[in-house]
Amino acid sequence: MKTQKVWFITGASRGFGLEISxxxxASGDKLVATVRxxxxxxAEQFNNDPNLFVVPxxxxxxxxxxEAAAKAVEHFGHIDVLVNNAGFGLLSAVEEATAQEVKRNYETNVFGLLNVSRAILPYMRKxxxxxxxxxxxxxxxxxxxxxxxxxxTKFAVEGLTExxxxELAPLGIHATVVAPGFFRTNFLDESSLTRTSNEIGDYHETVGNMRAFATEANYKQxxxxxxxxxxFIKLAAAEKPPVHLPLGSDTLQRFREKTAAFEKEIEEWYDVVVGTDHDDVKQSK
Structure with missing residues (x-):
């Protein structure tokens, strides 16, 4: 018989969070779903399923x-899988984004992830x-x-997860970072995406075109x-899950293009790259 896992998913009311929930x-596992x-x-959307516990x-x-972590453990006894999903997008040139817009994006996408991880990990370590x-x-x-x-913010999530x-492997705990490409969710809606109010004309051909693309591509991803x-169900069931899991052919193509370009730059600048070592380091090689 399948052993029931207990999942804890943030941002479970829509988008990826709702689909994973x-x-x-449906798999028969138990779920602690968090919503703001x-x-x-x-709870009503899932007909008050007894395997579901919704926490604000x-x-x-x-x-x-x-508090949410404590309630989850009190209700189901333990937590097997944490999915840090809560987050939102910010469409803006780097220069256009205000300090407050940047801070808000980091508070949810990075610091929020850290808040939840610090709350859950003591129970997993135990x-x-x-x-x-x-x-x-x-x-x-x-x-x-x-x-x-x-x-x-997502580069930060990649580094934190690595x-x-x-750090967690010796404790019997796995960590995986999932990098989805463009999926047909409400991510490009106003509910999940913030567009900066400041628009600089010099970025019209780059960021301006991206704004138009985001509008056109919505629900066509x-x-x-x-x-x-x-x-995600397969990932959680894996005995040896990967640290990195890119999802979508567009993600894979983009990553391969980046690594190929990176390798080309290294070849072109190889002498400069290795030329910064101390002379005694070079002699020992």
Whole structure:
């Protein structure tokens, strides 16, 4: 018989969070779903499934994160899988974004993830098992104009997860960072995407075109959210899950293009790259 896992998913009311929640409950696992408001609405959407426990949580509030984690463990006994999904996009040239817009993006996408991780990990360490799954983005693997600030939050998630994987492995806990490409969710809607109010004309051909593309591409993205959700089910069931899991052919293509360009630059600048070593280091090689 399949052993029931207990999942803890942030931002479960829409987008990836909702799709993954559906897949988790359909698989027979238990779910702690967090939402910023109206937990009753989500519970009703799933017909008050006994395997579902909905908890209010604003991930930017660390005290609330600790409280949500404690309630989850009190309700289901433990937490096996943490999915740090809560976040939102910021469409803006790097220069256009105000300090407040940048701060707000980081408070949710990075500091919120850290708040929840710090709240959940003590319970996983006690059990000496668990799996932390952090959601990044193709923009966390390779930059796009118009997504510099948002992408930088996801670059941070990539780096944090790599370190967590190293630190948690001896404790029996896995860490994976998932980098989805463009999926057909509400990410490009106003509910998930902030467009900076400041627009600089000099960026019209780059960021301006990206703004137009974001409007045109909404709900026409190549990725299937239901298939993404099933990928999460497979990931959580894996005995040896990967540290990095890019999802979508567009993500894979973008990453391969970046690494190829990086290798080319290294070849062109090889003498400069290795020419900065101390002479005694060079002699010892």
């Amino acid at each position: 559906k897949a988790v409950l 408001k109206d937990p009753e609405t989500l 949580l604003d991930v930017t509030n660390e005290d609330q994160a600790r 059990e000496r098992k668990g799996h932390v799954i952090n959601i990044s983005s193709v923009g966390g693997l390779s930059a796009y104009f118009g997504w510099g600030v948002y992408g930088s 370190a967590m994987a190293l 190549p990725g299937d959210p239901e298939k993404l959700a099933q990928a």
